[in-house]
Amino acid sequence: MSVRLQRNNSVPASASPFRLMDDCGRELTWVNQFLDAQKLRQLSLRSLRIYAYDLLHLARWFINTRHSLGTLNQSLLLQYVHYQLEQQPLPTAQTINHRLCVVRCLYRFHYGHEIPGKPHFQRRYTTRSPLGYGCRQPKITTQLRVRQPRRVIVPLSADQVACFWKGFRTFRDLAIVALMLLDGLRSCEVLQLQLQDLSFSEARLHVVGKGRKERFVPLPADTLQVLHNYLHLERPLTNSPALFVSLKGRHRGCPMTAAGLRSLFRHHRLRSRVPQANPHRFRHTFGSDMVRAGMSLPALMHLMGHADIQTTMLYVQIAPEDVWREYARAVAQRVRLSTPDKMS
Numbered sequence: 001m002s003v004r005l006q007r008n009n010s011v012p013a014s015a016s017p018f019r020l021m022d023d024c025g026r027e028l029t030w031v032n033q034f035l036d037a038q039k040l041r042q043l044s045l046r047s048l049r050i051y052a053y054d055l056l057h058l059a060r061w062f063i064n065t066r067h068s069l070g071t072l073n074q075s076l077l078l079q080y081v082h083y084q085l086e087q088q089p090l091p092t093a094q095t096i097n098h099r100l101c102v103v104r105c106l107y108r109f110h111y112g113h114e115i116p117g118k119p120h121f122q123r124r125y126t127t128r129s130p131l132g133y134g135c136r137q138p139k140i141t142t143q144l145r146v147r148q149p150r151r152v153i154v155p156l157s158a159d160q161v162a163c164f165w166k167g168f169r170t171f172r173d174l175a176i177v178a179l180m181l182l183d184g185l186r187s188c189e190v191l192q193l194q195l196q197d198l199s200f201s202e203a204r205l206h207v208v209g210k211g212r213k214e215r216f217v218p219l220p221a222d223t224l225q226v227l228h229n230y231l232h233l234e235r236p237l238t239n240s241p242a243l244f245v246s247l248k249g250r251h252r253g254c255p256m257t258a259a260g261l262r263s264l265f266r267h268h269r270l271r272s273r274v275p276q277a278n279p280h281r282f283r284h285t286f287g288s289d290m291v292r293a294g295m296s297l298p299a300l301m302h303l304m305g306h307a308d309i310q311t312t313m314l315y316v317q318i319a320p321e322d323v324w325r326e327y328a329r330a331v332a333q334r335v336r337l338s339t340p341d342k343m344s
Helices: 029-040 045-065 074-085 093-111 158-165 171-183 187-192 221-234 258-272 279-292 297-304 309-315 320-333
Strands: 003-007 018-022 123-127 137-141 204-208 214-218
Touching (some): 003 045, 018 029, 029 093, 045 074, 045 093, 158 171, 158 258, 171 187, 171 221, 171 258, 171 279, 187 204, 187 258, 214 297, 279 309
Antiparallel strands (some): 123 137, 204 214
16 A cells, blocks of 8 residues: 545635545545644645655555554664654654654644653763753753764855855845844745735735744834835735746746745855855845844844744854954954063
């Protein structure tokens, strides 16, 4: 038996449009019931899609090993991790941990308790206040988890940003890049923007972020001018409420898609020869630029739509040139040592 994932937009609004089906066209009830429950929790379509692909991977492993959710225990969960670590290409540690988290949620949803069996690992860690003060509190967890290496994402330099920026020829594309670079918007937030979210009179933008958390971000004068030019000179006449739409082709006037945005950045990366330029790198650049300019972390946390200041800290990376500049300043201000007489 084989399993596939398909999207069905004709399902009721309370059900997930992502459905797992077998080769006979029958639904995998144990998966689709869980996805429907997540839809009731108001998870975004993007999150539902990620959950569905994680469960598709699990369902195919069940079929290959002749296991089921009812027989799952800690030993089988460990075998599932071994199976993933032997795959080519090797999935990232973040992907494996996310799959494990979804499997645990799925099991709790159906059986009301954790996966049975003796835990194979104990992991000790410490916690402290999000602001960094107070004594560390020791914690112990028995949940299986793959170690994730900390990624250090270096922000783009001013020259790289300028080189990438000058390659754009439409106000729509300039507006998209400006919102990512000057306001720190995620790519999915840019695509979800509606015309009614934009307020020229108040120079601000209403953004719906992850978890449907809403926030308002200010718009610089240059960004407002670019958006004004796009709406009055380029945007096709269409009934679509989306702020950014396709400008040409058979999808002219339709909302811009994630695939279209990826294609846009891929084209300009090749054209500008800045391979590091992508929406997420722009968001890191925004965070670093704001901290470098003296913005407080709580204010930056609000602008970036984070619920925890520790998440904001992950985006604050100091560029190598900043480290050398601070080092040179510190060296210049230190007490200079005189040269010994014997060496002069």
